[in-house]
Amino acid sequence: MTRLDLNILGCGSATSTLRHLPSSQVLNVRDRLMMIDCGEGAQLEMRRLRLKFSRLNHIFISHLHGDHCFGLPGLLSTLSLLGKTGTLTVHTFADGKRLFEDWINYFSRERTFNLEFNVIGTRSETIYEDDAITVRTFPLRHRVPCVGFRFDEKPKLRHICPEAVTAHNVPRYFYNSLRQGEDYVTPEGVVIPNAQLTLPPEPCRSYAYCSDTMPSARVRRAVEGVDWLYHEATYGDDCARQARNRYHSTAREAATIAHEAGVKNLILGHFSSRYTDEQPLLDQAREVFKSTMLAREQMTIDLNHDL
């Protein structure tokens, strides 16, 4: 299987506590690392999880609340101290570019890598793609401009059947075309259908990140059908009113979005510091959507498999 792991660096809200760190995760797409949000302490959690700084080339910031971005200056400074090369792109709003650039230009003048900012807006758009993945934003409903991110794997290459290609004398140089689905035409002009020479590729997986937001029909449509959904569940049923007032969601509401959007698996996170045990939040969510789990710092989730 091509690797698709989600590493949880922080799944608390608002402030660091001894129980949870502020928001940050690292998506590992075929050993290329993409960070989603960068709360204070994210760089240390990357070390704890033994994630390679050199493989990190994209950081996506969902919104400009401190618990989602205060780890950025320290991380970028460390990347330079470690001699990172190549280009690192920070995807953030215009205000973020201004604020981060101001600090980074002061504190990390001598950079070993090329730092780029990709200014994003709150409308739904494709903000990045490569041969493996497409990243789209979609608007969340929070107190400040805020977006979710949807990661969709691109179609993968088909698998070559060793016996079949040997039997039909397919030359090696044609293997790549075969993996991309082309038929093979022999020197005699006989067409060997691709399906006789290859097996189907692995299915394309998808992941969506929604933090911070109150329940929203637009969010539900944006995450429709994803294999894995990380949805904030700042509160439990006991604080439904507070959730509404602060533009957050309860665990039950997150599960309702997951159910209605037909996602396969749900991860709850962004827990309020008021909870010293999130089991009730999990229980409440599972009443609505069974395939739910709680995020936890230093957890690695293989998104190729379902719960």
Place this chain on the structure above:
Amino acid sequence: MTRLDLNILGCGSATSTLRHLPSSQVLNVRDRLMMIDCGEGAQLEMRRLRLKFSRLNHIFISHLHGDHCFGLPGLLSTLSLLGKTGTLTVHTFADGKRLFEDWINYFSRERTFNLEFNVIGTRSETIYEDDAITVRTFPLRHRVPCVGFRFDEKPKLRHICPEAVTAHNVPRYFYNSLRQGEDYVTPEGVVIPNAQLTLPPEPCRSYAYCSDTMPSARVRRAVEGVDWLYHEATYGDDCARQARNRYHSTAREAATIAHEAGVKNLILGHFSSRYTDEQPLLDQAREVFKSTMLAREQMTIDLNHDL
């Protein structure tokens, strides 16, 4: 004894590692907390050490390298979320005021406390004093403008002898004057010398913080005679040249400063991440100055007692 504790939140250099956090400490002066430098993660270490956020009213930033101040936005944000009241003063250079204010005004607009900046320079000056302590800056010798901080306790109150005041019928309202050293004059006009009614106060203690700096005669003079000195020891003898190039000190150089300045106790810190064991640094320092110890995260040192 009146309380004078030093809490080490971080004693690494440059970047967070799994061994050390970047620079930060909290001096507890009679249960009033003063933070010295604020590297990333300082707020979490305060929680680990169970230091009360509500008692923190001063933060002194030695210089504007990220490993000495990247924890500030998160700490200030947390203080507001916890509903801190009163005034918090950040003592920093003009550039720091501009950089920190810019972020704080964006990320922590709604503050529950009054935030003030005291702009300091690199010349030696008294930047704060209250009834318990005087704080002076002195120039360090680093790649960027950088100051050390010297904390001198103010003379303390004398101790009243219960038997003596009873024997001489000293009225209660006069106790405070007695503690400040006044003689008591009886209604009959007889002078009872203070020394007959009180015992001497506890000695005034002093502490100096020097990070980051190469060895300097000005530093040596500034820390002369302090009870406790925290001096950076980024490197060991093996990296003496690197220390010089980077405007840092070796452990041996720190000990030489301590010896020549006639301090009583030395704490080494700001260790390079190259060391996985600082024992050699301690050994090298002790060859020059015996009363030396290594700093360690989450350590609390009672500055009222010597090593």
